[in-house]
Amino acid sequence: MSIPDDVIKQPTEVNTENMEVDIPIHDIPANKEVEQVSIISENSTKPPPFKRRKGDDEPKEPLTEVILRRLTKMKEGDTVMLKLPSDAIKVVTIEKNGLIQLGKYGSFPSSQLIDLHYDITYEIIGGSFTSSSSSSSSTSRNSTPLPFLNEEINNKKDKKGKGKSKENDSKSNPGWKNILRPLKRQNVVEAVIDDITETNEHIHDLPEIEKQTLSHEEIAELKLNGMSVEEIIKKQEEAHEKFKLKTEFSKEKWRRRKEKKFSTTVHPLSPSIPNILSHYSERSPTSILHLRMDTLSQILNMSNIRPGGRYLVVDDTSGLVTSAILERIGAKGKILLFTNSDSPPAWGVLQTMNISERELECVKWLNWMEAQEDYERPPPPPEDDNAKPAKVAQRLRKHNAQVAELNATRDELHLGGWDGLIIASTLSPISILSFLTQYLIGSAQLVVYSPYQQILVELLNWSKKDPNYLNDTLSESWERTYQVLPGRTHPMMNTSSTGGYLWSAIRVHPSKYQPDSHFRSKRRKTGNGKSSNKVIEDDNLQKDNEEIQIQVNKKNDIVEVEAEIQNTEGEVIYNLFQ
Template sequence: MHTVIASNSSPPTDPPSTSTLEATASPSTSAPGSATASASAFASTSTSAPRHAGNDDAPAPILPRHVIREGDNVLLRLPSTVVKTVKVTPSGTISLGKYGSFKASHLVGLPYGPTYEILDDGALKMVPRQVVAEIEETEANNQEITATGAQSLTYDDINAFRSEGLSGRQIIEKQIQQHANFDKKTEYSKDKYLKRKEAKYLRVFTPIEPTVHNICEYNFEKQSAKIRELRPDTLSNMMNMANVRPGARLLVVEDVHGMVVSACVERMGGQGRLIIINDFDSPPDIHITESFNFPPSSLEPIGSLHWGMTDPSWVPADLPLEVSQAVLEKTKNSRDIAKIKRRKAAFELMENTRKDFFAGAFDGVILATPYEPLGVLDRLLPYIAGSAPIVIYSPHQATLSEAYQSLRTSPHFLSPTLSEPWLRKYQVLPGRCHPEMNGLGHGGFLLTTTRVFDNPEANSHKVKVGKKRKLENGDGDGERKGEGVKKGKLEGDGEEEEAAAAADPPPEGMGEVV
């Protein structure tokens, strides 16, 4: 089944580079945005030859991003629509339960998106994609079908087929042949029957690239409380509203285990500065970033501080950072020397991060924390640049409603807006397009605003427009003078206008200037 998403949010931040424009179907559930590989680009993954681990001692070539590489984290979608995370190691084995197992090295060099079949010897074979055909209307119906006794094959018969080495596709064909009422089913019912059997007997899987959208969707469906019910479309809205881009300077306060940080890292591309503020005197918990295949250069902009370090009066504890040459010669334990050097490097990194923080001029702030947002903004306010967007996420509307009312009366923020993202998935098949029966869970709420600087010396000026009326005697001078009054009111300063009006009052018959 293929689905499309109807949403008021923007598309995922990192769509696949190649997409299939025609409606297609495979024996398993396809990944969203499955890539279609050409035969010339992926000759090693031909549908006619299974994939085995290579024995060549030559150095491994540098593979493109959308091809599985050694050491990558990969999402595998099974026929039952369950998604499993695996890591591609040189000597590891990936077990998929009843669907079989294979060596992890067999995945190296394969593209994301196509469906692969696990053969009896553990090799992988790409399954050719199939074009979805139009279902012809028939006069068949399910009124004469009896649910009991229609299938003559027993559980023991199916196990016997498996012991004989029959593939999952052959077992499904046997079941169709022995089904007494299969021909009486409607075409739609036959298609559903085949999908249920394929999910049960076919030994196939689909590798999915660990993009921000896919990782967020995986965590949202499996353990939404871990990321505070942050839905993929909501995260996409946050990135757009915060104007996350290469070269940006961002402040992030999050408690979603690195989901927001990962989205920022993917968009920034290793350029800019990203400072995370957490609660403890230890590195922040952003372990979700390990699920991605980010190069080290993409993680270089990240720095972290705890709330105590954001106070200018904070003083760190004394650390033995300088080690004299005499101490180095006297100390025999190299482990102690290495420990001191690591502490010195950590201290220098912390000092550089504090300098960046107190330099201010951050052009974006993202909050996804259970703390009261007004207190967090009050602490960060001096370091936020003018016109910087501020995005606050919370799964609870009441928390953001109170902040919204306070921001409306604050001179430091402009146009606060409280919104709720909406998302619906659709099944898209010939003659069967409709919303999915099971809707998605709640995606949280967003509060957005813009940082502005208040000038208490500025005076508000109301534009006053003069009414132009023609004199009774038809003299055109009055009309021209009226135009002059109107022009002066639009362009002049307040005091000069009043002085000019007193020196040369409008002639009789002119309208009152309001």
């Protein structure tokens, strides 16, 4: 029996030059199209094929809405700073199935924070609490139900244990039943100083233990009975013998102090620059080079940061300066960062601010070595002979994409036209300015921050001799925090000694043209009555083979200087007075 020719399968042919696989036509059904798969070879410079990601055709949300939502509402995966009643700040991450424990202030499910607003004080209450019982005295503001008290007792027993425990993940933990509810705002005490008749002259300062009107056992018993924090504070006021002798301001301070001790509230802080800076200043000031809020505002002002601007940034403040610039430009512009590492910098401030990928599209980075104009990226390591062609092609595509992105960033730097240079680093500012100033446009702003004055003094002496910098100055800001309340406005007792120092200048392009004022005649009196002819050579005025000859003639004890320029043949090519 003979086999038809159209049924015989032909062998597969491989083209080694273009690395393209030819698929036999007889193996493909007639109703399907032929798709040609190409593999990039090592010597190929063809860029990888563009693949449209899912959702690219869909209209994107306005960037302003993305930024506004990031600063107003919490969502799953966000890093949130919780301000406790003791004014301490605890940084947590919102997880759908997580439990946030705050020590003596209780705990609550992490999912309770989802879709809540920032900068609002929330009260931690038991899960059995309902809105219908909110009017009763036992469930008023800052109530402490029995499950919450049991949880507080368990936290005290396990105080030495740190990290996540099995009890946190167990649904039997009483904290899973707690919920968050917005706390009503309290009225500020408004008192007129002239109407105050009480004084503190009959009140003696006693140790904190003797000031306690109720014992810990009595307070625990009141909590077991379901008494709220306000009622507990009221009980302490009644037991305080000399409470009525206090002034209204002193009474308010006493109540605030008790609320910080017994309240179970949290206050999520919005991920804004002032809140982030305040948190890092107390937690780790060295990581942000002791940068202060007033100094940071001066940096943004002197640098003329605006939407649509293009800026070069050298940041060693954990990303604080970069985040401030990114927030000021509204993610509309370009920021090019320089780092010492070979990998993208992992800055804690950018993570704490929950900045999205869309906002980071305008931020690029380069290594100092990659920023050099004569830099060449080394080729990829040789592949194993036994490696699969598909994996080899995948690695080559990834390498080619990285090289293309790197070259695009380098070309953007070397083309110049940048609007400013901001430096907040421990590196030598003179070396950085010498390298990056050439890429700035005219009238670009340059700002250098340093916590040490001597470094910027040396920079100022160096910049005064360089014609590329104009109006270079060295400044220091000063800040004093004030308490502003009705009838009790005063400066705070404690403040920081310094917020660092700033060097600022304007980039100019010096002209090569020498104006006539450089050759202007000079007249001076001399005590010598003899006339003389002198030839004075000036290194700054010599050009190639040209010489400047100055003739000196004596007239009434006044010397007139006539300048003319002659070439090597003795011909006059320029005379100042002609």
